Amino acid sequence: MSNLVRVTINEERCKGCALCVRACPKKIIELSKTKINAKGYRPAEVTNMEACIGCTACARTCPDVVIHIEKD
Amino acid sequence: MALTLMKGSEAIAEAAIRAGARFFFGYPITPQTEIPEYMAARMPEIGGCFLQAESEVAAINMVYGAAGTGARVVTSSSSPGVSLKQEGISYCAGAQVPCLIINVMRGGPGLGNIQASQGDYFQAVKGGGNGDYHLLTYAPASVQEAIDIMMFAFDKAEQYRIPVLFLADGIIAQMMEPVELPEMVDYKVDPEKKPWACTGWKAGDDPKKRGVINSIYIDTESLTVHNNELQACYKEVVENEQMWEEFNCEGAEYIITAFGTVARIAKSAITQLKEKGINVGLVRPITVWPFPYDAVKKVVDQPSVKAVLDVELNEGQMLQDVKLAVNGTKEVDFFGHCGSLMPSTDEIVNKILSMKEGK
Amino acid sequence: MAVLFEKTKLLTDKQFHYCPGCHHGIIHRLVAEVLDEMNLQGKCIGVAPVGCSVFAYDYFNCDMYEAAHGRAPAVATGIKRAVGNDTMVFTYQGDGDLASIGTAEIVHAAHRGEKIVTIFVNNAIYGMTGGQMAPTTLIGQKASTCPTGRTEEWSGMPIKMSEMLAQIPSSYYIERVAVNNTANIAKAKKAIAKAFRYQMEGKGFCMIEVLSTCPTNWGLSPVEAIDWLENNMIPYYPLGVYRDKEAE
Structure with missing residues (x-):
């Protein structure tokens, strides 16, 4: 069954603090290895959206409220 | 209307209530404690709020909070207590929160004494708290005048969004005089006239913007814009709000400048001097900020005027403004005491006589 | 399409100026979400402090x-008193x-049983001025004004505000929480909601102390800072309810 959860991270507002990385129980978030945003931070990215269980731990831990989560 | 014999501090408190004050936050300090005591008894009678704060610092911040909702709010204290309030007064000025502060001045510096003084003139008009701001500052010379000014003081505060300071020497607050009290003003906060007031804002429902009562403007540009707005407001106050009294000035040989209670003693001296054939006038600033520079200058510029005598219950504070007004065109002499020793009629008469003799 | 998480409309669109990983952002969100969920927009007024x-x-x-330094409880x-219990x-x-410049104001707001809620963010350091010692700085913790670490002999023991304010007869509800993990974040939100509810019911003074990291001034990464908070702050500042008159 394909996963219907969609995590959207506002990369321009992300400060790369990695608290979401720490909070994610599925270990599917990491700081980008390729991107740097206008603030100079490596934004968080979901590496495997299929594996997301929609627990919202990342969003609830994010100090900058840059994570939005929907489920189909 | 019948005259009532009232103590100054109680008359001032009652006048504030009749002018619409419904909140009083203060702390006891001599010689103004009768004001909070009066408020404590009177406010509950009219559905108002009296709250004794833990300090003058807290009291002025309570004023900032309550006045930011648009209410008419007053606090009172005496010199050392007003020093403590300076932080909050500067915030009120910066955030453009209209409110009323009463200073019943006592002797200083430091703890000083508890007798009457005019030693806080500098603090009132030359600074006080930090930053470029002014307070519309009234210096009444009688209990009746204090009442009369109180009846429009809140209107002025709200018109300019500026804190108003009552600079009363201890005698005004402590003496009893027959007074006529005006009727109670039926004041209600008009939200349209106070769009800045914070009373609980809801997106969509409320036509006005979200309220922010604030004095921080972190970048240089916005702080400059903010200060320019304040200065433009102060300019208007200077143009429109100067008040002073002239007494016996026409053709006077000497001009006395004095404010508050001291001006009344000066008037007695002027009457005595008249009996001796010496014509002396008085200019009494009622607003000490804005100071009536032009009015003083105009009177002093009369060809008949030989010199000016500034009399104060301090070591010569308003003297600096008098000198700025006269601008070197005539000699300005000073007579005064600090330590709350009130200048007597005879002392003022003798001082003028000695000036006349060229001593 | 169901929204599992979205930013509350009780936060403006303005980006937080806080350093990466600073817990202020989480605490702001919790306060704003509670205001939103209790439908308090239009019926609430907040007072910001001086500091970060x-x-x-x-x-x-x-x-x-925006209040002068430490004076927020007096302003509130x-x-x-002006807007009333609604x-x-x-x-x-x-x-x-x-806990420093505003101790008189907070103590007396509690003492009067002032019907306000205080959200107290304790990160054991002065953040905005750049990492100076606070009354809450831990023994041995380094700060720019105690460069070799705080000592009890020189500066006394770190002040425990929740314990202290819980002793005041008129305090109604005092709880210390943390936002170091999702479970504690949920507890923190619950505490904030309870405090706001108490106030809307006309109850007395409530304070929620929230332990927070300050990665920048602690000299740690945001993730390391959480570990430091768990290993050092929580043992000295135990989480829990210090006063709840309704439960008594």
């Missing part, structure tokens, strides 16, 4: 004041603001 959260008035999407007192009044203060 000096710009909180830019972030909470409701009527806001004035507001509350409007929820809260202060948001840091440990330099509340």
